[in-house]
Amino acid sequence: MSDQHSLIIVVSGPGGVGKSTIVEELVKRDDKLWLSRSWTTRERREGELQDAYRFVTHDQFREHIAAGGFLEWTEFLGNLYGTPMPKAPEGKDIVLEIEVDGAQQVKKLHADALLLFVLPPTREEQKARLVGRGDAEQKVAARLRKAEDEEPVGKALADFVLINDDLAVTVAEMLDLIARERLARCN
Numbered sequence: 001m002s003d004q005h006s007l008i009i010v011v012s013g014p015g016g017v018g019k020s021t022i023v024e025e026l027v028k029r030d031d032k033l034w035l036s037r038s039w040t041t042r043e044r045r046e047g048e049l050q051d052a053y054r055f056v057t058h059d060q061f062r063e064h065i066a067a068g069g070f071l072e073w074t075e076f077l078g079n080l081y082g083t084p085m086p087k088a089p090e091g092k093d094i095v096l097e098i099e100v101d102g103a104q105q106v107k108k109l110h111a112d113a114l115l116l117f118v119l120p121p122t123r124e125e126q127k128a129r130l131v132g133r134g135d136a137e138q139k140v141a142a143r144l145r146k147a148e149d150e151e152p153v154g155k156a157l158a159d160f161v162l163i164n165d166d167l168a169v170t171v172a173e174m175l176d177l178i179a180r181e182r183l184a185r186c187n
């Protein structure tokens, strides 16, 4: 970790709830935030940005595990995902957008990390967002099934649970929670 006083903000929640969209807005709106780029062995989705992840092979991922290069990593629906050891610029707070198993690992390592768990307004809306994003039918079904297991764990682990109904409201709520956390850490 580049700065031992950096706040770690973990944004977690089931697939399609809007995590990537939210964190993109957070870093646009708060220039003290630095977004970690994860590694994954999954294929890039059509239309997905080249730098959404560092897209790697299984061998590259396994080598990085062996070299102690990940803060946390997990397998999710058949692919590997991991957070490289964060190297945030001095003075920046770190944002991780990860699933619940990873969030649990980060909380164990950094008990003072702020964990924000995001829920969809309804399962139907989550499904509509996954379909709208272009996920294949099978992937949509797998992510919806996975959400049933992830949500109770995430809710129990979270410092705050937010429902991402209106994106602007969710982002404003998160920025407010982050500001409060920074203030609390100064006192």
Ligand code: ADP
Pocket: 013, 014, 015, 016, 017, 018, 019, 020, 021, 022, 129, 130, 132, 133, 164, 165, 166, 167, 168
């Ligand atoms: P996740 O990262 O949680 O898998 P994404 O950020 O990819 O989810 O969002 C899934 C889809 O839902 C995207 O098409 C995104 O534009 C859309 N989306 C995100 N937040 C909202 C919202 N509050 N209302 C409607 N659509 C949303």
Ligand code: 5GP
Pocket: 013, 014, 015, 019, 038, 039, 042, 072, 073, 074, 076, 081, 082, 083, 084, 097, 098, 099, 100, 101, 102, 103
């Ligand atoms: P997707 O394939 O939809 O991009 O991501 C699948 C899940 O993996 C999402 O819940 C996403 O937040 C999570 N994820 C992305 N990067 C990481 C990471 O580095 N570590 C962990 N544990 N989960 C991640």
